[in-house]
Amino acid sequence: MRNLEKLWEGVEIEWKKLGEVAEIGTGNSNKKDESENGMYPFYVRSKNILKTNTFQFDETAIVIPGEGGIGDIFHYIQGKYALHQRAYRIKIYTNDLNTKFLYYLMCANFKQYILSKSVGATATSIRKPMLEKYPIPLPPLEVQKEIVRILDVFIELTTELTTELTTRKKQYYYYREKLLSFEDGTVEWKRLGEVAELKRGRVMSKTYLSENIGKYPVYSSQTEKNGEIGKITSFDFSGEYVSWTTDGANAGTVFYRNEKFSITNVCGLITINNNEELNYKFLYYWLSIEAKKHVYSGMGNPKLMSNQMVKIPIPIPPLEVQKEIVRILDKFDALTTSLSEGLPREIALRKKQYEYYRDLLLTFPMDN
Helix, strand or coil, rough: CCCHHHHHHCCCCEEEEEEEEEHEEEECCCCEEEEECCCCEEEEECEEEEEEEECCCCEEEEEEEEEECCCCCEEEEEEEEEEEECCCEECCCCCCHHHHHHHHHHHHHHCCCCHCCCCCCCCCEEHHHHHCCCEEEEEEEEHHHHHHHHHHHHHHHHHHHHHHHHHHHHHHHHHHHHCCCCEECCCCEEEEHEEEEEECEECCCCHHHHHCCCEEEEEEECHHHHEEEEEEECECCCCCEEECCCCCCCCEEEEEEEEEEEECCEECCCCCEECCCCCCHHHHHHHHEEEEEEECCCHCCCCCCCHHCCCCCEECCCCCHHHHHHHHHHHHHHHHHHCCCCHHHHHHHHHHHHHHHHHHHCCCCCCC
């Protein structure tokens, strides 16, 4: 930042419209040439990047979708690629604008610009004249390059952490499979219905939730926010349990609960009969692997009801063995999923740090 302050000394910012400094165009559909094993990226109307065996462009450019994800999706490209007919390519043809600088600038404020030009609160498509009129600040090229260098460092840090998280998740899944693999004859096996009681939650309407807002969570069939759909003034359960989603796309997803809470009718609850025989966390980790195998997907509506859950086979190793398995897996789980510790927290902090400095570095006073 001190170096940038020196670079800024005596600098005046020139402003131009994007259409004055860049070629703006679209690609071809190329749908017939899509291939999973293609050599070149094919940029379409969303975050998904397909593959193709032919390329249209070989250049440094920025690609954005013309529809879908407006103001949220940007691709900085160096090399050969193909482009969908409803996606835009921005190719800089002036020497006083760095393409990566423009990419970071668009990440910072293009959505706000597009929304200001749209009718309503959302933008559903981009028209070429919108892009052509997008205002571009032109600080000296050495300032642009220094801003790019700083922001590249933040992106690199986040990428390294994300790569490490992917590796740790693979490691976690590997050890979970290893630790929870039991050969016949090595442990006792029982059906879930033999070792636990299963029940469903109760119907709770949106009106009920809104009229009884409190501090105790209500869990349902979603998986975001750990399954929570709201908080109410009372609770139906208190203590350790395992819950599972009974209906819908997330059927068979299990959660470990240890708190005061309630569940809806599309959620099931497992209460262990004998805590000296079976550990809740151990059961949770086992069902995280096993429950999905028992989901019934007939009639297009996946379900895992109590009559199927009770049949799931459960290994019963000695309680001390269960606790040791839980101890090991808890460490991996915290490292790979926790938002309060571990890599997810570190990644979230780095992203916030990047966005803070990006906005700070790319805010320029407009001409009067």
